[in-house]
Amino acid sequence: MIVLIIVASILLATISIFQFKNEAKQYHQERLDRKEDAIKENINYVLSNTTYPLTPNNLSLIFKDKIHELSDIHNLEINIYSLDGKLLKSSKSNFSIDPVAPPIPKYIIKLVQSSIEKRYVDIKNIDGQKKRSSYSLIKDDKFKPLGILNLPYVEDDSYYQTELQNFLIRLAQVYSFMLLVAFAVAYFLSSYITKSLKTISDKLSETSLNQKNEKIVLEASSKEINLLINAYNAMVDELEKSALKLAQSEREEAWQEMAKQVAHEIKNPLTPMRLTVQSFQRKFEPNDPNLKQKINDYSETLIQQIDTMSSVASAFSNFASMPAQQNETLNVVDVVELTMDIFNEEYIVFKAEEEEIISKIDRTQLIRIITNLVKNAIQSIPENQENKSILVTIKKENDNVLITVADNGIGIAAEDFHRIFEPKFTTKSSGMGLGLGIIKNIIENYKGTITFESQKGKGTTFIVSLPIINT
Secondary structure, three states: OHHHHHHHHHHHHHHHHHHHHHHHHHHHHHHHHHHHHHHHHHHHHHHHHOOOOOOHHHHHHHOOOHHHHHHHHHOOOOEEEOOOOOEEEEOOOOOOOOOOOOOOOHHHHHHHHHOOOOEEEEEEEEOOEEEEEEEEEEEOOOOOEEEEEEEEEEOOOHHHHHHHHHHHHHHHHHHHHHHHHHHHHHHHHHHHHHHHHHHHHHHHHOOOOOOOOOOOOOOOOOHHHHHHHHHHHHHHHHHHHHHHHHHHOOOHHHHHHHHHHHHHHHHOOHHHHHHHHHHHHHHOOOOOOOHHHHHHHHHHHHHHHHHHHHHHHHOOOOHHHOOOOOEEEEEHHHHHHHHHOOOOOOOEEEEEOOOOOEEEEEHHHHHHHHHHHHHHHHHHOOOOOOOOOEEEEEEEEOOEEEEEEEEOOOOOOHHHHHHOOOOOOOOOOOOOOOHHHHHHHHHHHOOOEEEEEEEOOOEEEEEEEEEOOOO
């Protein structure tokens, strides 16, 4: 919005300067034309009422006194030349010490005589001033040429320049005020929209199984945000109930493993949700023509993460089936592309060879697969690495949909290949190593496969193959 205001002000100022110059040019041209027409009418009147014979030699006698009178009436210098370009009479006062006035250049005489209107306007810049001189034929009542009328005219743009300067000052004041208003509106609007989301995101980030989690007490104006709050509160309730039951049981080892799995699944949606909030806060533009569509996409992304958390909360009591498959017919390409929108890294690229791949699959589990693989790819690339690259592709091959996630990170050592999907095994400095094991179970429940190719120091590519189910 602010950039648009600045661009608009510069564009308007440029157009205004151009318009003022054109108006000044047109004004001077029209003024000279009006002066010339009026003077010609007076000259014709003088010629029609003179007692001297209408010959070229008598022009100086005919206009001996009249030329000064006409000059005073029209406030313009008037010169009358012979047909060969010699000055016959001028309204400008002459003194004995003045040099002889130069004749009209021959090329101008030719231009006057050869033109249809028998007229030529010579324009020159002298000492920074634009000077116009019109030359036209003086004719008798039988249209016989008697001489050449010359009207020197100096363009005075001081009025237009003053007006232009005042206009630009007023324009700068108006747009400065608009910029201040735009800054204020953008700040308060951004704060209003993101305040509740920031509160929820911070509370979700603090969620842990090792402490008592507080519910979120907040009534938001958005339906999607209220769904997020309700899902979180339901998850907290389920966590507390399960914690009480498991605390009373004697299966300590089973509880610890379950707690790690659930904690991982709970925290997994937090990063995409935080990224979504931060992206919306940074890229919010109230005047964007696609604002409504972007808000819908943003809300749909949050709802998908809410559904993921809800499925974890509802299935918490039954770890063996967590989460239960809720298959629906959907476009796999659209779901994967929407999931990619939560990642802000510029080096992440998504490519789809098909616009539509329809299959029955659990939306939240598909999102979990993509999110986990992309997050692992991001974490595998060192922060100080200059050229970072992550490529996510999707295509249809026979009756399967193939999803690949390729990065140019640190790669995986050959001796660790057989352990990559084991629970608790990880090559990263943080995390519990549960993510790949979980998504491997999800993929295999769909009779699919997940494989990878990797070279130490060059990067890793994960290939997910899921059967297309339409029945």
